[in-house]
Amino acid sequence: MRGYELCLIFHPETSESDIDNIINSLSELITSHKGSVLKTEKWEKKNFQYQIKKQSKGYYCFLYYMGNNEILNEIERIVKFNESVLRYNNYSLQKNFAFKETARTLENKETEQSASDKPEKTIESTPVEKSTDTAATNE
Numbered sequence: 001m002r003g004y005e006l007c008l009i010f011h012p013e014t015s016e017s018d019i020d021n022i023i024n025s026l027s028e029l030i031t032s033h034k035g036s037v038l039k040t041e042k043w044e045k046k047n048f049q050y051q052i053k054k055q056s057k058g059y060y061c062f063l064y065y066m067g068n069n070e071i072l073n074e075i076e077r078i079v080k081f082n083e084s085v086l087r088y089n090n091y092s093l094q095k096n097f098a099f100k101e102t103a104r105t106l107e108n109k110e111t112e113q114s115a116s117d118k119p120e121k122t123i124e125s126t127p128v129e130k131s132t133d134t135a136a137t138n139e
Helices: 016-032 070-078 099-117 134-138
Strands: 001-012 036-052 055-066 084-092
Touching: 001 016, 001 070, 016 036, 016 055, 016 070, 055 070, 055 084, 070 084
Parallel strands: none
Antiparallel strands: 001 055, 001 084, 036 055
């Protein structure tokens, strides 16, 4: 089995419950074909760079899963004729893809980023006094 990422862009007027139903039906389809759903992400409504099917906004959803070619064909068959899906694409992940390792690296980056967002401690330096050497100035 290989790892895949399914990117779905939904119509902006699609309700949250409809999006959840579609994602749940796709998850059930994957598990019924002996695949496994690794992660689902739902983003909020985003503006497009250009219009897609006369729409300038849409909901982004991502579904990470392990599966085979049968699952790809079934997902394409279901999503292709769904009117609430503006655009979709299946991306094949690397052959040596390990989701747990990827999740760990993302968590580490997030903790590093949150640590860097904190204000840095400033070290106060004491002013250096200028030494006045009268012998050097008289020469």
